[in-house]
Amino acid sequence: MPAEFLKIHPQNPEPRKIQQVIRCLQDGGLVIYPTDTVYALGCDIHNARAVERIARIKGIKPQKNDFSFICHDLSHIADYAKVSNSAFKVMKRILPGPFTFILLAGSRVPKVLANRKTVGIRIPNHPIPLQIVHELGNPIITTSIKDDDEFMEYPTDPEIMFERFQHQVDIVIDGGFGGLIASTIIDATTDDFEVIREGAGEFIY
Template identity: 35%
Template sequence: MAKIIKINSQKPERKIIREAVRVLRRGGLVIFPTDTVYGLGASICFPKTLRKIYRIKKRSGKKPLVFLIGFKKDIRKFTNKLSNEAKKLVRDFWPGPLTLVFPSKKYKTIALRMPDHRITLGLIRGAGPLAVTSANLSGKKENVTLKAVENQLLKEADLCIDGGKVPRGTVSTVLDVTNHPFQVIREGCIKEKGLRKAVKGKN
């Protein structure tokens, strides 16, 4: 079973964040709270650990992981194609529960999100961008507490951060912004109507 550390979600203890960052920088796998549901993630710099995520979650290799970034400007590290529509969405909904699928420099497409959560941002800003998926077995319901996460995942992780119940408890909305107008891949916390209204507004 992985080491479990309790943390204050409102005022995260720096020493706990630093410990988790060290684990991530060594290629470790961490389970942690986000602004949507509990996540299972690793540094994007360790392909072996990313493959482990697919294996233990029993996730299809056809489903890419979301890359969580710590600053809006980090988008430019992954794509140089940012439409006016995408810029409006980033401006209005980041940080927050909105995942955007962009054309990619390295891959065909890439899913990026900047979360609105102190613990998650602390991990990202310390360890760099993280490849993340929800901390549940494929096909099972997403988890809003660490206690609900399957033992099968807990024992495979290197560290688990218990921040209590997450604020929203609903997955992020996912949009494909590779073309105009955007396409909704998955509706989650943010509803399509509000997104359409936002991109039609003034710059």
């Protein structure tokens, strides 16, 4: 059965539609959703089969995944990653925002994601994913939707994403056109913060 194309207001997400997404995620569904950078593919991090489905779509083995996940706020992050005082201060200053922080993994990271000692954490400045995570009660996977177009690495039109992925995912959220630049990735596993990918966010430490 093809995915549902679900329009959600990007600034004032309709609660009824957010609940529809929550039910899908709780049932092991895959969702394409907007962030403050590019569109992403995600699922509930505690559903191993859903994580495996995303790995198949990305063409990787589940054990080799490098998926990051979206948290609702800084207190949420502490449940899944080890955050030093210095990292906390930096994150408090610039999040929500277009940054991914690489941190040492915490004890609550699910086994299917715990193949590495580190995890990538995002708190995007976008109401839709933040509301989804808040209502769900735990993080969701975030992995960027890539395009085969040599001129444009990330697709921006939800309708085009629906055409491409409608038989692989369960919901494609239309929250307006997406961005073209992914998040800036910062290694915060030590207090010698290192930008390992320049992206949409300008990191000044």
